[in-house]
Amino acid sequence: MPRRERPLDAGESELLQFAADLRRLRELAGSPTYRELSRRAHYSAAALSEAAGGRKLPSLAVTLAYVQACEGDSAEWEARWRNALQHDMGLDGQSPYVGLKPFQAADAHRFFGRDRLTSELLDLVTERRFIGVFGASGVGKSSVLRAGLIARTDLPVMLFTPGADPLDEVAMQLATVRDESVKALRAELEDDPANLKRLADGLLVVVDQFEELFTLCRDNRQREWLITALTSGPHVVIGVRADFYGHCARYPRLVDALRGGQVMVGAMSADELRQAVTEPAHHAGAKVEAALLARLMSDAVGQASVLPLLSHALAETWVRRDGMTLTLAGYEQAGGLEHAVTQTAHDVYTSLGTAQRKEAREILLRLIAVGDGTDDTKRKVRLGEVSASEVLDKLVAARLLTLDGDGVELAHEALIRSWPLLREWIGQDRDGLRVHRRLTDAADAWESLGRDPGALYRGVRLEVALEWRAHSHTALNERERAFLAASEAAEEEVRTAVRKRTRRGRYLIAVLVVLLAVALTSTVVALNAQRSANEERNNALALKAVGEAAALRTTNPALAIQLSLAAYQLAGVPDALRGLRYDAFTGQQLRQSGSEVTAMVLTPVQQLLSGHRDGTVLFTDLRDQPGPREPVRMTKHEGAVVAMAISADGRTVVTAGEDGYVHIIDVSLGRPSEIGTFQAHAGPVTAMAFRRDTLVTAGQDSLVKMWDGVRNASQKLVRTHADVLPKLRHVAFSDDGNRMVAVTVGGDAIVLDVGGGGELYPRATLPQAATTASFNQHGDIVTAGGQVATVWDQTRLGQRKNGDIPGEGGQITAAIYSHDGKTVATANEDGTTRLWSLPASGAPIETVRLSGHAGAVTTVALMPDSDTVVTGGADGTLRLWEIGGRDRYDRACERAVPRMTEEDWNRYFPGVEFKPPCPSQ
Template sequence: MTLAYVKACGGDLAHWEAHWRRTAEETNTASPRETGASADTAPYLGLAPFQPQDAGRFHGRGRLVAEFIARLSRQRFLAVFGASGSGKSSLLRAGLIPAVADHGVGGRAWRTILMTPGTDPLDECAVRLAAVSDATAEEIHTVLTANARELPRLLGRSEPDQPTLLVVDQFEEVFTLCGPLRRTRFITTLLAAAQAAGSPLHVVLGVRADFYPHCADHPELAEALTDSQILIGPMTTEELRQAITQPARDAGCTVESALLAAIISDTAGQPAVLPLVSHALLETWRRRRGNTLTLAGYQAAGGIHGALAKTAEGLYVSLTPAQQACAKDLFVRLTALGEGTGDTGRRIRRDELNPGDDTRAVLDAFADHRLITLGVDTVQVAHEALIRAWPRLHQWLSADREGLRIHRHLTQAAQAWVALNHDPGGLYRGTRLALAREWASRDDRHTTLNASERTFLDASVQAEDAERLRTARRTRQLRYLAIGLALLLLITVGTGVVAVRQWREAVTAHQMALSRQFAMQALDLADSDPGAAMLLAAQAYRTAPTTEARSALLSMSSLRAYRGSLTGHIGAVSQILFTSDGRLLISTGRDRAVHLWDVRSGAHQATLSGHDTWLKAAALSPGGDTLATGGEDGALALWDMTARTRTALLPGHTRQIREIAFSADGRTVATASDDTTVIVWDVERRIRLTTLTGHSKAVRGLAFSPDGRTLVTTGDDKMIILWDLARHARLATLTGHDETASAVTFSPDGRTLATAGGNTTVFLWDVARRTRLATFTHGQPGQVITLRFSPDGDTLATSGHDPTILLWDVERRSLRGRFTGHKANVYTLDFDPEGRTLAAAGEDGTITLWDVTQAPLAGHTAEATDAVFSPDGRILATASSRRLMRWNVADHTLRSVDSVDSPQINALAFSPDGRILAAAGGAVQPPSKARDSTVTLWFPGEAEPIELAGHTGPVLDAAFSPDGRTLATAGADKTVILWDTDPHRVIDRICRTVTRHFIRKERERHMPAPPYREACTPA
C-alpha cells in the first residue's frame, strides 16, 4: 500500500522502499528506553501545544531551534510566522524556551518569560516580568506606560547584565481580543524596550501567518519586521519521522513501519497539519496493540483528517439533547469570528457559560479528550485546528454569522455593565437594543443567553419601556393641563375684574404648559430632525420663557453644525453631488428624477426627468458640464448641465447600475453593476471602451485614481480589484473584508485608498505598497454604504445602515466628530469644494447640510469627564480615563494627546496666564488606591508632565489663584492642599524653614561624593 502511494505521487520506488525498510527496522527492533515513562502514559499531547515542561517529548525541530538561537545572538527582536497548525507555539514553548533557559546564548544563562497578550497585554506583560525580577508588577507597569526604554534598568536591578527572553505567543490576540489603544500602546512599548540602548531584553513574537497584514498596519512594527522574521514551513520527512517515533520510544512503545509510512504520505505537502497528526497519534495510541501503534488503529481513529472530527462528533452525539445545546453554546463562544482572517480561538471565563450539571458534563467530556483546555476559571479550545476540522462547528458558525456578532457584542456589553455596577448608562438603547431583541427572539436564541446577558437585555428593555411610559405620561399630563386651563378660561370669562385677572393667569398658565410641551418635543427630536427641534425650542421660548424652554433652547447649541435641510424628494435619496463651484447640489433617488438645489437659499431650482426606474447612482464630471446617471434598468444616461437636457442613453448592463465614476480628465466614465461587470465608456464618442470582468458577484463600488491610470472596484465577492486602464488588465487584488466590499474612494492625492465592508469596517490602504494602514469601525452592526474624503484629504466621512454620520481624522486614525439628524439609513455623502459643508441624504428622503468645522469634538475612547478653555480662548482641554486632549478652538482640530497615569481625570484647570495646565485624578468608584491620587502639571516647553504627591485619595477638583502662583486641590481624603508652582520659591521656603545644611551622617547616607552644590547655598 505504501509503495502505491509513492507510485501515485511519482516518487522513486526503490529509494523509498529502502528508506522505509530502514525506518521499520529501527522502530521495530530498538528497545524502548528506560526513561521512567510508562507505556500507560500517552506519549502524544493531542491538540494541546507543548509547554516548556514537555521539552523531553518535543522532537524534530532541532534545526529551527538552532537558527532561532543564532538569530537571537545577533538581534533583539524576532517574529515567528506560521499557519495555524504549523507548530509555532510548540516550537517556541518546548523548543526555544528550554534551550535558552538550559544552555543560554553565547554561553550565558538567560531568564525566560512566556506570555500571551489577552485583553490587556501591558498588564499581562508587567505581571510576567515581575515574576523574574525584584520589581513589582505595579512598578513595571508604570515604567512601561511612562518610558519603556527605562525597563532594562528596572529589570537589571537584581542581575544587571543577565539577558532576558520574552516570548509573546499568539501575538494575533492583540488584533482579536484587545482594543486599538491598548494594542498600539503594547506594540510601541514592546519595540521601545527591545530597541533601547544596552537593553538585555530580547523579544520573540509568535504570530499566525494570516495576521501578517495586520502587523503591517503598524508602521513601527512593519519597520521592525523588515529583517527580523522567520516563516515556519512544514516539517521535512526526517523531522516528521523523529516527531512520530521518538515520543513512542521514550514511552516504551513502537510504531509500525506501515503506520509511519501512511502518516508521512498523508501529510505530504501540507504545512498546517501537526495538531491533526498529534491528535491522530493520540487516538491511535489509545487503540494500540500491546505497546505497538498500528496502522489498523490509525485507520480506526479516522486518520489525519478524520480523527479530530470523529472524536468531536462522537463526543457530541453521545451527549443528551440538553448537553448538546450546551456544547453548541460552548464552542460558538470559544470562537472569535475572523475580520478578514480565519476564525480563531477565544479564551472565555467559566462564568460566561450557563452553570449546571449539563455544562459541567460537557466541559469534562471534551477536556478528558483534550479538545478543550480548562484553567482555574477559564476555558479555551486546545487548538484552532478543531475550528477548521469539525464540520458541525463550522456549520454552526456559518449559519448566522451576523447573529453571532450581535451576540458577541451583547456579551461584551453585559460584561461591561456588570463591571460598572449595573450603571443605567451602560444599557442598550435604540437601534442596538432593537437588533439584540430581534436576534434573541428568533428560534432558540434565548437558550444561548447566559444569566448576565438575559439580565442585561431585560434591564435594557425595561429601561426603554419606562422611558417611553414617562414620555407618554408627560405628554398626557400636559394635554390634560392644557384642556383644563382652556375650560377654566371659558368658565372665568365675563366675571368682571376678577375674571379678567383669572383669565390672564389662565392664559399665562396655558402658555407655560405649551412652552414646556414644545421644549420636551424639541429635545426628543434633536437626534432625528434637528430642523424641527430647533424651531420647537425657539417656539417654546417665544411662547413662555420657562425653565424647560430655556434648557431646550440652550441645548440646541449641540446642533450648531446643522445648516438646514432640503426637502422635495418622494422616497429615498440615493446620490448627492456638489457642483464644482459649490453653489448647486444635485440629487437623485427613488422618484426617478434629477433634482437641482440652490445650496445657499435651500430653494429647489429644477427637476430633470428621463429615467423610468429608480436612479441608484450619479457622478458629475470634474468640469461640471456633464452629469452621468444610472439605475435599475442598467442604462447610463449623460446630461448636459448647461442646457439641463439629456444627451445620451447608453444601454450596456443587464442588471442595475450601482456606482458611476468619472476619470480626472472627464473623458472617461465607468459604471459598476449587479451583473458582475464594469464598463468603461468614452464620454465624447458615447461608446464602450472595454468591459472589465473579474468579480464573481455584484460590483458595488468603483473609483478612479486622481492620475486616471488606475480604476478600483469592490463587490459582494469581498474583493477589491485594482485595474490598469492602459492595458485594461488587473493590477492587483486586495482582500480583508469578510463580507461585502460595499464602497471605495481615493484620497485627493491618490496615495490612500478607503474601502468599506458589510461588517461595519472601513479600511485605509497604502496604494503604492498595497498594504492596510488602519481600520475604522462605523457604529451599529451593518453595512457601511458610502465613503467620502474631504478635498484636503484630512477627513473621511462614513455612513451606513444607521442614521449616524462619522468623521474620521485620517492622519491620527481617530474619530473626529459625528452627526445625527436623519430618521433612517444614510445612503450618500458629499463635501463641498471648500470642504466646510457636508451634505447627507438617505432613506428618509431628506438632504441635510452640516458645517464640518462645527462638528462635536470626538476622540476620547472613554467617558469625557471635564473640559476647560485656556484664558485666551484658543485652546480647549478635555479629559477622560488616562487621557488628556487639547484642541484648537478655531478649527476644531486635535492639537495633542497626553497619557496620564491615573484611571480617571476628574478636573482640569489652566493657570491665569495659560502657561500651566493642571489635572486632578483618581478613580472615585471603586475606591481609589493612593497611587491613583494624582495631580499632574504640564509646563510649556517641557515634553513630560510632572506629578505632585500628597493626597491619599482621589483628587476631585483643582483651581489656580488669580496670580497663578498657587494651585489648590481638593480630594476625597478630606484635605485641600495648596501647591506653589514655582520651584525657586519652594526652595527658598525650604531653606528658610530648615535653616541648616546636611549634617555628616545625612551626607554619608543620602549624598554622593562631592562635588555638588549645597541645596541652600546662595547662588
C-alpha cells in the first residue's frame, strides 16, 4: 500500500496554496501513485512528490510535467507558477530591468554601463554652464541624464521636457522647486526670459527630449523664448536627438552656447553592455545564463539605438526566467531583441475586442508627432485628450505607455520603429495625422483663451479640417468636436451675412439692369456691326500688306519686316510670319563633344541627355543657362548610341546602342543617375520607344521585343515579335499607346494597331519613303525622308493633311511635332533647322529658320512651349535657340532700320490708328 503524503504545514502562503492545488489536481485525476505519475511525466517520483510538498517552489519544467501527467491546463498552471515565483522571491513583480521606459533617478541602483559617460558629464557641469547631450533615439540619453547625472550630482535639479508650451512647463517646474505661484512665475518669465537665471540660481536645469521644442511646440516665439532663457546664464544640460542637430544649428544663441560643450552618446562598449545586462540581475539575487549573455552580446554590441529593445527583452525574459536564472530559452520565448516589443504589443492588441482595438489605435496615434523631414517621435498628451479607459489601462500595464501625473506618452520611440502595425497605421494617413495634430493644438489654444471666437478655424483651414473629418475614421475628443462645431457655426454666420448683403445688392442691380437694358441693346447692336466691319477691313488690309512685304523684301527689307509685323499684329494672319522666317537667331552653343550627336532626349524639367557616335551619353542641365556647367558623362556604350526614349511620366530615360545593350537612367531626383543595364538583343539595337510603361526595342536580329519593369531596373521580357515586321530603323507610339508607326530599313512607314497584350496588327503603309516618324497629341503622323517631310491625317491613313514640307534641295534628317501639335520642326542636312506652322488647312508655313551647325543637323527637340529649340549635329555640337514671343519681335525690329513713318503706315493701313510695330529709336 502506498505511503500517504505528509500533511502541509499550517499557513496561507502562496507557496502552500500552490502545493495544495497541485495535490487537489492529482485527486481529480483519480489519485494515481507517484510511481504512476513518474511513468507518465518522465520525472522521478521523488521530484514530483517534492513539487507538492509545500517546502519550496518546484521548477517550471517539473510543475508542467506534474500538471500534464494529471491532465491539467498547462497554460493556466504556468501563469500560477509565475505568480507564485514572484511571491516566493518577495519581489511582487518588480523586475530589475525597466523595459521600454527610461531609467529615472530612483533607478540608479540598477543603472549600469554608463559610468564613464556619467563621470564626463559631472566634470563638464563643474566647468561649463551649458552642455548639449546628443545621440540617436534609443541610445539611452534620457537614462544617462536621469539615473546617471541627476542621481549623482550634488546640485538641486529642475528636470522638464519642453512640450507644446515651454513657458508653461518651466513655470510649473520652478513653482514646484520654489513653492511659489505658477501664474506669478509665468508672468515674470514671459516679461524677460533672462529672469530664469535669477529664478533658477543654484539649480541644475536639465531639459530632456529637447527636440520637442521643434516637434510639439508650434509657436516660434516660445521657441525663441526658451532658447534665450536657457542660454542666458543658469546651469543647463539639454538632451537632444541627433537628427535634430540641424534644427539647433538654426539658432545662433544655441550654437554659441554649445560651442565646446557637446557630448555625443554612442553605442555601449562590450564591457559596458555586459554590465548593463548582468549587474541588475546580480543585485536582484539572480544570474544570467552564459548562453543568453553570449547571444545578447552578439545581438546588441555596436548598435547605438538598441538599448530600449534590449531592456524590454530582458524584462520579458525576467518574467520567463527559470527560478533565479535568466535563460536563453526564456529570451527566445519572449521574442528576442528584435521582436520582444513587437510580441508584447501584438499580444496586447490581439487580446482586445474589435471596438477596443479601434480605441487602442486612436490612443497610440494621438501619442505620435509625425516627422516633417525627420523621424516620427513620441508626443506627450494630457489625460484630457486621451480619456481614461480599460484599453488605456491595459496599454500602461503592458508598459507600452507611461502615465506621468496628468500626462500619458509612449514608453519609448523604439515602439514606433519596432512595431510594424503601428508604422503601417502612420503611413496610411500621414497627412491626416498632421491635420489632426494641428486641430488638437488649435482646440487647446481656443480653450485656453476662454473660447475666444478669434481663435476659431476659418476659410481654408476649416475646409481642410472638415474634409479630413469627413474621410477619416478617427474619433475626435470632446474639445476637438466643440472647436470644429464652433468654427462651422461662426463660418455659417459669416456666410449668412454675406448672403444677405448679396441679396440686397442684387435687388439694386436688377433695377439698374432693367434701366440700362434698353440703352445697351441698341448700343451693342451698333458696336457689333462696327466691330465686324473693322475686322473685315483689318483682314483685307493685313493680307494686302503681306503681299506688299513680299514685294519689298529685296528692295526695302526694313519696311518689309515692319509690314509683316504690323499685319500679324493687326489681324493675326499666319502668312505674315513668312516675312520673319529669316530672322537672325543666334543659337548658344552648349557643348562640343567631338563626336556626332546621334540621339537626344529633353526631360520636362529642362534636362538634356544626348547620345553620341562614340557611345557616350552626356547630361546637360539647361536650367543653368547662361553659362552651363561642364557636361556630365552618364554612361558609355560599346559602339554608337542608336536611340533614346523617355517614359511617359518623365522620370526614366533609356539609351540603346550598337552593342545591343539598354542603359536605364533615373532623372526624377534632379541629378540623373544610372540605375541599371541589360542586353536587349544579341546584335545592335536599331530602334526603341516607350509604349506607356512598356519599352519596345527592335534589333538587327529582326526581332521586336517588349519589356516591362524597365523604369525600376527590374526588366522582364514579356513578348517577342519575330515575323510581323521587317528590320526596323525607327519606332514611335501614339499618346494612348494604341497605335505604332514603324519605319523599316527599306524606308517603308507602316502604321499598326497594338492590342492590349502587345499584339501588332498592321493597318497601312504610308505612300512616302521615310527615315523617321512621330505622332502628335491628336494622332496625326509626320514622317521625314529624302527631301520632303509629310503630315498624314490620322483619320484617313495615306491622305496628306497639310501637304509636303520641302527640304529645298537638301535631305531632311528628322521631323518632330511640337507638344501642342501645331508646329513641326525639321532637321536638315544643310545645317539648318526649320519650324513650320500647321494651319487648319492648306500648306505648312515656314516661320523660323535656324543656322549655325557646321554640318548636318541630326536631331532636334522642342520645349513644351515651342519657344525654345535644342539641336544636335554631325559636328558634335549641341545648340540652344530662344525663338519665342517678344524676343522674336525684338530681333526683327533690330534689323528694321529705318523705322516706319506715319506716312508709310497711312499708305498701307488707311483708316487704322497709327501703331508702329517697332518702337522708335
